[in-house]
Amino acid sequence: MSPTEPRLIASLVEQAPGLARIRRDIHAHPELCFEEVRTADVVARQLTEWGIPIHRGLGKTGVVGIIKSGTSDRAIGLRADMDALPMTEHNRFEHASRHPGKMHACGHDGHTAMLLAAAQHLAKHRDFDGTVYLVFQPAEEGGGGAREMMRDGLFERFPMQAIFGMHNWPGMAAGQFAVCKGPTMASSNEFHITITGKGSHAALPHNGVDPVPIACQMVMAFQTIVTRNKRPTDAAVISVTMIHTGEATNVVPDSCVIQGTVRTFTLDVLDMIEQRMRTVAEHTCTAFGASCEFDFKRNYPPTVNHPDEAEFVRGVMQQVVGKADTLEFQPTMGAEDFSFFLLEKPGAYFVIGNGDGDHREQGHGLGPCNLHNPNYDFNDTLIPLGATLWVRLAERWLAVQK
CATH class of the missing domain: 3.40.630.10 (Zn peptidases)
Structure with a gap:
C-alpha cells in the first residue's frame, strides 16, 4: 500500500x-x-x-x-x-x-x-x-x-x-x-573469438591442435580480468554465453568459436577489459600452437x-x-x-x-x-x-x- x-x-x-x-x-x-x-x-x-x-x-x-x-x-x-x-x-x-x-x-x-x-x-x-x-x-x-x-x-x-x-x-x-x-x-558489448587449431582423430590428439581445451583455458582466464585486473569497486561482467565447436564425437575439431557479452559502468574499465581479453585470447592460443581471431563490438555505452x-x-x-x-x-x-x-x-x-x-x-x-x-x-x-x-x-x- x-x-x-x-x-x-x-x-x-x-x-x-x-x-x-x-x-x-x-x-x-x-x-x-x-x-x-x-x-x-x-x-x-x-x-x-x-x-x-x-x-x-x-x-x-x-x-x-x-x-x-x-x-x-x-x-x-x-x-x-x-x-x-x-x-x-x-x-x-x-x-x-x-x-x-x-x-x-x-x-x-x-x-x-x-x-x-x-x-x-x-x-x-x-x-x-x-x-x-x-x-x-x-x-x-x-x-x-x-x-x-x-x-x-x-x-x-x-x-x-x-x-x-x-x-x-x-x-x-x-x-x-x-x-x-x-x-x-x-554498457553493452559483444565479443566473437575464433580459435583455429588443427583437426585430428580423437584417438590420436597428438597429431592435431585441439581448440577445445584452449577455449576452456580462455574462458576461465577471462574471469581473472574481473577479479584481478580492475578495482573491486568497479562493476563489470564478462559472460561467455556461447561455445560452438565440433561435429562428431571421434573428431578433434579444427576450430572453436566463443561468444558473449561484456558489461561495465565506465568506458575506462571497458577499455581495459577489451585490451586484456584480446591479450589473453591471442597469447593463450599462441601458447597452445593455435591462432586467434578476436572481434569486440561496442553496442551501447x-x-x-x-x-x-x-x-x-x-x-x-x-x-x-x-x-x-x-x-x-x-x-x-x-x-x-x-x-x-x-x-x-x-x-x-x-x-x-x-x-x-x-x-x-x-x-x-x-x-x-x-x-x-x-x-x-x-x-x-x-x-x-x-x-x-x-x-x-x-x-x-x-x-x-x-
Missing part, C-alpha cells in the same frame, strides 16, 4: 481509458526495430489530432512532436521508445500480439502511451514558457535508434537544454518512482545520469508521489541506448514501478511479469501517473531559470 496517494492531474485520469486502448492496440500490433511504421502512424495521428506539429523520419521511423508556449527559447526533450522484441507472447488476453515472434515484452507500448497522454495535456493547457520536444524513438532493442536519431540531426533540428527518459520497472510497486545520479545502466538533472527529477517525483515513494534506483547491468543522448545532452533516465503482475487480466501467461518475459504486460494504471510526472517535469523545468 502506498504511504502517499499520488497527486495525479485530474484530466489525465479522465483520459486514461482512451490512452489505455491506444496502448493495447499498439501491444496487439508489435513492430521490431526500425519497422515501427504502424506505431509511428498511430503516434503521428494522435499528435496531429491534438494540434501538435510533428516531424517524421529521424532514425527512419522516429516521430518528434513540438509543443511551444510563451517566448522563452528554453527547451526540454521527453523520450519514449516504440519498438517491440523478437519473441513470441504467451499471454492469451484480447490485446495479445497478433504477430508470432513479435511482442511488446518491455513495455515500450506503455511508454508511448504515457508520453502521448502527457502530450495531450501539455498541448491543451501549455502552463510553461518554452518548448517541449516529444521524442518517440525507434529501435531501442538493439538497433541504437537514439544514435540514429542523433545522426539524422535530432539535437540540431530540435535544440534542447536537457532530455529525460522513463522506463517501467517490474517488481517495484506501482505508485513509486526511482532515480539515481551517475551510472544507471551498463553506459547510461550515466547527470547529477543536477537526476536531482531535479527526484524533486519532481517527490512532488507527485511524496518522498516515501521516491526511491534510490539500484544500477543494473542491463543496457539502454538512451545512453547516447546523455553523452550529448544533460539529462536523466529513471523508472516507474510496474508492480508484480497483479494487474494482468484473465488469459495472461503463467510465468512472471518481468521485462523480456513472454508473460509480461504493461500496467495500464501507470498511464495517468507517468503522464503526470512528464507534465510536472516539463512545467517545472521550463519555469526554472538555470
